Amino acid sequence: MATGEEKPVMVVGVDESEQSTYALEWTLDRFFAPYAPNFPFKLIIVHAKPNAVSAVGLAGPGTAEVVPYVDADLKHTAVKVIEKAKALCLSKSVHGAMIEVFEGDARNILCEVVDKHHASLLVVGSHGYGAIKRAVLGSVSDYCAHHAHCSVMIVKKPKIKV
Amino acid sequence: METYVDAIGVDTEATTTTETTAKQNKKKLKVMVAMDESKNSFYALEWAVEHLRDVISAEPETDQAGGLLTLVHVHPTYLQYIYPSGGTASAMYAIDSVPESMKKAREESTTKLFTRSLEICRGKLVKTETMILEGDPKEMICQAVEQTHVDLLVVGSRGLGMIKRAFLGSVSDYCAQHAKCPILIVRPPRETSTSSSTKEHKSK
Helix, strand or coil: CCCCCCCCCCEEECCCCCCHHHHHHHHHHHHHHHHHHCCEEEEEEEEECCCHHHHCCCCCHHHHHHHHHHHHHHHHHHHHHHHHHHHHHHCCCCCCCEEEEEEEEEEHHHHHHHHCCCCEEEEEEEEECCCHHHHHHHHHHHHHHHHCCCEEEEEEEECCCC | HHHHHHHHHHHHHHCHHHHHHHHHHHHHCCCEEEEECCHHHHHHHHHHHHHHHHCHHHHHHHHHHHCEEEEEECCCCCCCHHHHHHHHHHHHHHHHHHHHHHHHHHHHHHHHCCCCHHHHHCCCCCEEEEEECCCCCCHHHHHHHHCCCCCEEEEECCCHHHHHHHHHHHHHHHHHHHHHCCCEECCCCCCHHHHHHHHHHHCC
């Protein structure tokens, strides 16, 4: 229940994938853009930058030299993601969105951010993995749907049937 | 209320491309809510009506037409699974007579379910319609989504743990993977979810 003037909080998780950009754009289009300047939700965009050491964890010998390069690359990707998110918000005239970056596993970070801000809604994209890829790579949207302490909206980029 | 009028003003000042997309997107959402008799799906409907009020309700001040709220209930037909294990003539006869009384009972419970749901939607300025389907809930819901081209599917979640979910199957899981539109999974409020997790600890 909203307490007086407080707006419910919506957290959107983004990564560098196209599906994630689509999810953010869809959300901005449907929930924010038409209601400027009085948005129905307070928007928080979160990017989880993978930890460099965990990313090369399975590489084997010689990982020590690779880590700094991987780290720099990940930082570069994170910056690009944030810039893209900011540009999207601006293009839809959505101001006042909070953008946060954390380092670590996306699943845990998204759930933590939800708890920290007492969000009422978490929005994630979905890579649309099949059952096998899902079992091997894991699915952040699956994890969040089951473990987040708020309602979860999974936005999929529609696949064009060939 | 005045803020909505201001919003229209902002839209017309924008450039032509954003103006057309804004006009397109100002159309309210078509939302489908999957219902069964469980407490969680009623909670999901209440949550959806409360939080999505801004994106589905009509705004009479600005002549903005409301979206559409579809409540869909699927009758699971488990009767067909009885045939393979039966096999004897007596088993088949028993099954023939059962459906009639079961159908009546099902109709009654469905009517009750929709009466309660429509109570929740009352006064929210949104066109509400109901849909009854028969078959496997997971597949029928995804089919209904495809046929009606809704913008958003809302489902409750029983808050099952991983093991229960693997054995009992989860409609929300299946829909999250297979539905052709974005899906909103409404978690039950904190108190009930912690009680279900303690139950699982005990059973383990």
